[in-house]
Amino acid sequence: MxxxxxxxxxxxxxxxxxxxxxxxxxxxxxxxxxxxxxxxxxxxxxxxxxxxxxxxxxxxxxxxxxxxxxxxxxxxxxxxxxxxxxxxxxxxxxxxxxxxxxxxxxxxxxxxxxxxxxxxxxADENLPRPEAEVYDRLKALVASGDADGAAELFLVELTGTPREAVAGMRQSEAWSFLIERAPSLPWDVLLSEPWRLxxxxxxxxxxxxxxxxxxxxxxxxxxxxxxxxxxxxxxxxxxxxxxxxxxxxxxxxxxxxxxxxxxxxxxxxxx
The missing domain is CATH 3.40.50.1820 (Alpha/Beta hydrolase fold, catalytic domain)
Incomplete structure (x- = not known):
């Protein structure tokens, strides 16, 4: 229901x-x-x-x-x-x-x-963390309507997915699913604050x-x-x-x- x-x-x-x-x-x-x-x-x-x-x-x-x-x-x-x-x-x-x-x-x-x-x-000070400015770049991509770019930035810079893997993902049916939801990514990054221990x-x-x-x-x-x-x-x-x-x-x-x-x-x- x-x-x-x-x-x-x-x-x-x-x-x-x-x-x-x-x-x-x-x-x-x-x-x-x-x-x-x-x-x-x-x-x-x-x-x-x-x-x-x-x-x-x-x-x-x-x-x-x-x-x-x-x-x-x-x-x-x-x-x-x-x-x-x-x-x-x-x-x-x-x-x-x-x-x-x-x-x-x-x-x-x-x-x-x-x-x-x-x-x-x-939660581990010995692991690399992104710079805080990645959040502003992500918001800017979303604001400009570039869902494709927002998805790529998130995957590469925030989850560590290799660019070659992202290129392969673009050829799959799953990419459209990700693109449809990419405009909401700033909410996830705001919550996680991955640049901050x-x-x-x-x-x-x-x-x-x-x-x-x-x-x-x-x-x-x-x-x-x-x-x-x-x-x-x-x-x-x-x-x-x-x-x-x-x-x-x-x-x-x-x-x-x-x-x-x-x-x-x-x-x-x-x-």
Whole structure:
């Protein structure tokens, strides 16, 4: 069931709801919308009321904001939570969606339990980080309508994808999917601030049960971020998924059992 609800600044958000039980909100990251978390939602729907939504500026959600502000995305998520049964929910976030979920819990939104997969911030001082000006260049490309250039900049300079690989991606059917969602990339970069080493206080004040997960085949950058959450959030567990990397949403059957156990109140980290 798809609904359209209005956020604080008038932005319309497209929201899907399926299943029955305690509510769980799924939050995708860069190049993602509610379609990319749908398979995971289907795995969780027999156990929970699963809510997924297009973050502002992507999919069927618009963007009435005048600039990029994390506060607007928090308002959006607060609006989603207000429309769930009981006005509160557990959260699962992937990549920059994980960062948004962490921000929501840190700011005291109505979150019961929090699970994050490979948040996209910088947490290892020994790993290279981009210059802060990459954010302004990305915004400029989006403002000029150059979605192709924005996608390339993001992939090459922010995820480390080789230019040769991007050239190959341009020849695939998947490129059009990325281009359609590229105008929303500044939101992901604003949340992640990849040029800035994670300040511990950004997550150390979270006071809800938290599960941080990463795949043992992912990049050092992303595994470091997940481990930082496991270390800095007071009531956090850390779990490593064998054989997985950042594309875990394409293999929801490997992630879903862990989330079901956690959201139902189970525990038992693998460190």
């Amino acid at each position: 798809t609904a359209h609800i209005i956020s604080r600044d008038g932005t319309t958000l497209a929201v899907d709801t399926a299943g029955h039980g305690a509510p769980v909100v799924l939050i995708g990251g860069a190049f993602n919308d509610r379609s990319t978390v749908a398979a995971l939602g289907a795995e969780l729907a027999p156990h929970f009321t699963v809510v997924s939504y297009d973050r502002r500026g992507r999919g069927a959600s618009d963007d009435r904001g005048k600039d990029y502000r994390i506060a607007d995305e928090l308002d959006d998520l607060a609006t989603i939570l207000a429309h769930t049964p009981g006005g509160r929910a557990s959260l699962f976030g992937h990549s920059s969606g994980a960062v948004l979920a962490l921000e929501a819990a840190a700011h005291g939104l109505s979150v019961d339990r929090l699970a994050v997969y490979e948040p996209s911030f910088a 994670l300040p511990p206080e950004r997550v150390s004040g979270i006071r809800v049960p938290t599960l941080a997960v990463y795949g043992d085949r992912t990049s050092p950058w992303l595994s470091a971020a997940a481990r930082a959450v496991g270390r800095l959030v007071p009531d956090a567990e850390l779990h490593v998924l064998p054989g997985e990397d950042h594309s875990v949403l394409q293999h929801p059957q490997t992630l879903a059992p862990l989330l079901v156990k956690f959201f139902e109140g189970g525990s038992g980290p693998v460190r």
